Amino acid sequence: MELSCKSEYAVLALLELTAHFSQGEPLQIRQIAAQQSIPDRYLEQLLATLRRGGLVRSQRGAKGGYFLAREPWNITLLSALECIEGSNAQQANCEDEPKTVESAVVREIWQEARDSAHGILKNYTLQDLHDLRDKRREVNLMYYI
Amino acid sequence: MELSCKSEYAVLALLELTAHFSQGEPLQIRQIAAQQSIPDRYLEQLLATLRRGGLVRSQRGAKGGYFLAREPWNITLLSALECIEGSNAQQANCEDEPKTVESAVVREIWQEARDSAHGILKNYTLQDLHDLRDKRREVNLMYYI
DNA sequence: TGCAAACCCCACTGGGGAACCGGGATATAA
DNA sequence: TTATATCCCGGTTCCCCAGTGGGGTTTGCA
Numbered sequence: 210m211e212l213s214c215k216s217e218y219a220v221l222a223l224l225e226l227t228a229h230f231s232q233g234e235p236l237q238i239r240q241i242a243a244q245q246s247i248p249d250r251y252l253e254q255l256l257a258t259l260r261r262g263g264l265v266r267s268q269r270g271a272k273g274g275y276f277l278a279r280e281p282w283n284i285t286l287l288s289a290l291e292c293i294e295g296s297n298a299q300q301a302n303c304e305d306e307p308k309t310v311e312s313a314v315v316r317e318i319w320q321e322a323r324d325s326a327h328g329i330l331k332n333y334t335l336q337d338l339h340d341l342r343d344k345r346r347e348v349n350l351m352y353y354i
Numbered sequence: 355m356e357l358s359c360k361s362e363y364a365v366l367a368l369l370e371l372t373a374h375f376s377q378g379e380p381l382q383i384r385q386i387a388a389q390q391s392i393p394d395r396y397l398e399q400l401l402a403t404l405r406r407g408g409l410v411r412s413q414r415g416a417k418g419g420y421f422l423a424r425e426p427w428n429i430t431l432l433s434a435l436e437c438i439e440g441s442n443a444q445q446a447n448c449e450d451e452p453k454t455v456e457s458a459v460v461r462e463i464w465q466e467a468r469d470s471a472h473g474i475l476k477n478y479t480l481q482d483l484h485d486l487r488d489k490r491r492e493v494n495l496m497y498y499i
Numbered sequence: 500t501g502c503a504a505a506c507c508c509c510a511c512t513g514g515g516g517a518a519c520c521g522g523g524a525t526a527t528a529a
Numbered sequence: 530t531t532a533t534a535t536c537c538c539g540g541t542t543c544c545c546c547a548g549t550g551g552g553g554t555t556t557g558c559a
Contacts, residue, residue, distance in 0.1 A: 212464045215546065217457065224456050237505070246453050251548055257507075270556025271504040286463065297545085308391050310494065311369050312362065314486045318431060319357045322474040326467040333463055341459045349455065360517065382534070396519055402536075415527025416533040 210326055211294055219255045219293040220286065221245040224342065226265065227281040227335045235267075235274025255293060262292030281335035287327055289335075355471055356439050364400045364438040365431065366390040369487065371410065372426040372480045380412075380419025400438060407437030426480035432472055434480075 225241045238256065242249035256275055259265045264284060266276045277284065307313040370386045383401060387394035401420055404410045409429060411421045422429065452458040 210467070211546095212468065213546075217460055217464070218547095220460050221454070221456050224460075235505095239505090244454075245456065248548060250550080253506080254548095267506065268556085269506045269554075271502095272557060273505045273555080275506090309366070309389075310490050311366050311390065311483075311487050314483055314490060315362055315365050315369075318474070318478055318483070319362070322355070322471040323357065325474045326471040329463070329467040329470045338456075338459055338463070342456055345455050345459060356517095358517075363518095380534095384534090393519060395521080396517095398535080399519090412535065413527085414525075414535045416531095417528055418526080418534045420535090 210290060210323065210330070211297075212290075215255065216290050216293055218245070218247050218252060219259060220289055220338070221247065222252060222256060222275075223259070223264070223277070223281075223284070223289055223335055224338055226275060226277045227339045230277055230281055235272075235276055237274040241275075258293055258295065259289075262295075264289060264292055277335070281339060282337075284335045285331050286333045286335075286338070287330040290330060355435060355468065355475070357435075360400065361435050361438055363390070363392050363397060364404060365434055365483070366392065367397060367401060367420075368404070368409070368422070368426075368429070368434055368480055369483055371420060371422045372484045375422055375426055380417070380421055382419040386420075403438055403440070404434070409434060409437055422480070426484060427482075429480045430476050431478045431480075431483070432475040435475060 222241050222245065225244055226236055229236050238249050238253050241247070242252050256265060256267070260267055260275075264278055266278045268274060268276070307316055367386050367390065370389055371381055374381050383394050383398050386392070387397050401410060401412070405412055405420075409423055411423045413419060413421070452461055
């Protein structure tokens with residue numbers, strides 16, 4: 210799990226789509242990009258990946274754009290990240306088969322640590338994040354008054 | 355946290371040093387590399403990083419090699435990984451300052467997931483891994499009898 | 500029908516890390 | 530002094546990230 214800039218962009222885009230979920234109309238790349246300060250040509254690629262992963266739908270042509278493919282409370286952060294980070298294809302050796310007992314033990318711990326992070330990510334849906342954002346907004350307002 | 359091939363190599367090397375910890379004599383790169391099937395020239399670099407990070411000591415010249423710098427029960431997996439993965443310096447933008455409320459919320463979850471994995475990694479010392487390996491060896495022996 | 504808005508697809512760059520390989524300098528035990 | 534090790538510097542190949550650019554296709558609307 211990378212938790213990189215790329216992943217953050219993708220989640221931010223999904224959150225914008227979440228905010229417009231009730232409206233039946235699509236959101237355009239440009240608007241999402243402007244709202245979240247993401248380079249639009251780059252965001253386009255990320256949305257394409259999310260579409261191929263079945264997380265968003267798109268409508269082509271004039272007045273087109275993107276929708277969430279499912280309800281925001283049915284999309285976890287984990288599924289978004291797995292989609293966007295796709296198969297990171299382990300760029301070389303570190304062969305699939307551990308060669309020594311030590312190697313096997315180390316990889317079990319690796320897996321345990323990954324599972325732990327995945328557990329956190331699995332417990333947050335887009336709706337949860339959206340709600341957290343609302344709470345945060347209220348707090349910010351209180352400070353400014 | 356990468357949990358990559360590089361990190362695995364480093365931990366395997368540390369485990370070899372752990373096994374020889376009671377002996378006062380150093381272990382050479384060649385021997386570690388042979389035991390764990392790690393390219394020796396690559397392992398050399400990793401051990402240099404571990405030395406600069408204060409996890410291992412080295413003795414130069416003939417009959418030289420590497421020792422653990424501390425007792426194996428005082429070295430956690432987390433400290434090994436932080437040393438070997440260094441400051442991964444976030445290769446570009448994704449600027450340090452979140453620009454939107456959404457961005458801040460997302461990064462908090464990111465951090466929560468990272469902390470969760472770190473918690474696991476912090477709870478294992480080299481000695482723990484060494485003991486796990488011994489147990490695994492026993493189990494393997496049972497299968498072969 | 501034609502135009503413009505939007506997505507779609509391919510390709511390319513520049514930077515950086517992973518995973519190596521190789522050569523030569525340096526320290527040290529024998 | 531010599532063999533044996535680490536140390537240090539550099540280069541190579543590959544892949545991913547982050548971003549840019551061009552051209553193609555679909556669609557709503559006048």
